[in-house]
Amino acid sequence: MSGTVVTVALAVLISWIVKLPLVLSVFSGAPTMKFNTALGFVLAGLGLISVVKKDKLLNSVGAALGTLIIFIGFLSFLEYFINVDLHIDNLFWPDTYTGTFPGRMARTTGLCFTFFGVALLTASSRRLVYKRIHKFALGFVALISVMAILTFFLQSVTTSKVLVFNSMAFHTAINFLILSLGLSLIDPRNSYIDFISGVKVGSKLARKLLPFLITMPLVLGIMLLYIAGSEVIDTELGIALFTVAYALVGLLYTTWISGKLNIDDLERRRLEHSLELNRKELMETARFKKKLVTATPEFILIINLSTLSIRYLNKDLFPLEGLQKDNIEGMPLINVLPFVHPRDREKLTELHRNLIKSSDDEVYDVEVRLKLKENKWEWFSLRGKVFNRPDGVWLEEYMLLMRNITHQKRTQKELMRAKQFSIQGEIARTLAHELRNPIASIGMVKQVLAKSWEKGEKEQIEKYLEILGRSSKTLEDLVNNLLNSSKYEPAQLSRMDLAQTVESSLQKAADRIYLSGVEVIKNYSGAFHIFGDDEKLEITILNIILNASEATIPDEGIIEISIVEEDSEVVLSIADNGEGLEKEQVEKLFEAFYTSKDSGMGVGLNSVKNIIEEHQARITVDSTPNEGTRFRIFFPKADLSEVI
Missing domain, CATH: 1.25.40 (Serine Threonine Protein Phosphatase 5, Tetratricopeptide repeat)
Known part of the structure; x- marks a missing residue:
């Protein structure tokens, strides 16, 4: 311009x-x-x-x-x-x-x-x-x-x-x-x-009147000048006609415009009234939903897939540890992973993948552990569902309902353990009662043999007499442990060296290993720190070692023990070259009262599994008939372990 x-x-x-x-x-x-x-x-x-x-x-x-x-x-x-x-x-x-x-x-x-x-x-x-x-x-x-x-x-x-x-x-x-x-x-x-060009009533009126105000004087003026120039009428009459015509047309046009504006104004008032009613209804609905969202015991998260972040959280998650609503909203999903237990991250990733592919009606549930304090993990149930699909095809957001179930999980676990140990307690009391007399007899035989045999023969059998004495003492301890096992006490976890516990277990199994002629190969050195209960882990490892020694051929058996660190875990491996197990036997190995031995009650490995679960660890078994069996126990490292 x-x-x-x-x-x-x-x-x-x-x-x-x-x-x-x-x-x-x-x-x-x-x-x-x-x-x-x-x-x-x-x-x-x-x-x-x-x-x-x-x-x-x-x-x-x-x-x-x-x-x-x-x-x-x-x-x-x-x-x-x-x-x-x-x-x-x-x-x-x-x-x-x-x-x-x-x-x-x-x-x-x-x-x-x-x-x-x-x-x-x-x-x-x-x-x-x-x-x-x-x-x-x-x-x-x-x-x-x-x-x-x-x-x-x-x-x-x-x-x-x-x-x-x-x-x-x-x-x-x-x-x-x-x-x-x-x-x-x-x-x-x-x-x-x-x-x-404005949207107000005055601007609308101006837009409607301006064409008239500009064109009508021009049209009427041209007509007046043309008529006056043709001398059909004189100038005074022409001016009068111009004034009357302009006033008449102006009145008609203004009346028409006023009528239209009145209709528009009535429609505007009706719409404003309707909007006010809708506004009040929306405010009431919003107020109700806000109260509902804040009152629910569940945490509600909305995940935005465009920004890959948490768009909304209904309330503070754990304010004492700095996990407030304001801090979590806007947090990228990648920053959430450190709060998820290493063993549960794959479950959370799988939930994310399923929700992206799911329909609007599908619901997915998982249970994961989240870190709310240093070395403290708590269980949460997550229920995911599609939340926002703007174009009907592409998923923009999904919603997670999250509830803390740590107390429920602990209660369920304690009930299950109480039931298991109640059964085991009955067995323990029965076994203890039946074993007392044979144990006493073994002790008496040992004393009689020591007094009766001649000195020349005593050196020959001295080793066996020592074993007999230690065995009777071990049986006595086992009986007492069986009697105490009916009184369940949860594991007391503290920082410990897994290698030292393995060494202690080997010392207690030394006599059995010697009598069986088993060779022990140790593939570990140094310290491997985990959070655990030393006494209970010793029972677990001793049980596996004794089972391994029994499964091997006398004087030909080999037990290989190794400890390694893999990523965030410490892995204990106990392998033997014994008779091995069939696939069906491996699947039932940890069930209560199941055993593949000719004698025994099938309680040992079931207790092993319970103790392993108390340590938030997991155990796997690989076995091949006539080749051997390998037990692997995966413990979280001390800086990632669960302390509850």
């Missing part, structure tokens, strides 16, 4: 120099654009460019140009008002076309330059009073330029001068309209553009 105005102005300036009348007036006999006017348009176009950007230096340039434009325009208008020649009309180039006031711009042109200069000065102001002045000045320039353009259309049907506006050149009016529109578009809210 600025470029258009400056181009037209430069063309006029050049036309004054080279004397091209057509460019000066556009229409033959019409007013010309004066040299000062064209110069003012060059300054106004540059001023429009200066205030487009919110740059302090450029805005200062725009203000300076605005001041200069006001000076030129106001002095030119003042010459008409005080009827004095201030010698500025032909200051730059003499006017050889105009007889009256040669070189002087029209009154309306001077006013428009004055108001446009004011608009440039106030364009960057933030004060309300200056914004109002800015809006008024631009509206004045636009109104004068439109009226001048309409005057040219009226002038086309008569030889008489029509109103005062015909003293402004046609391209002068066009340039002023472009300048006012350009400056208005920089900030439409502070110009007449907002008044016309």
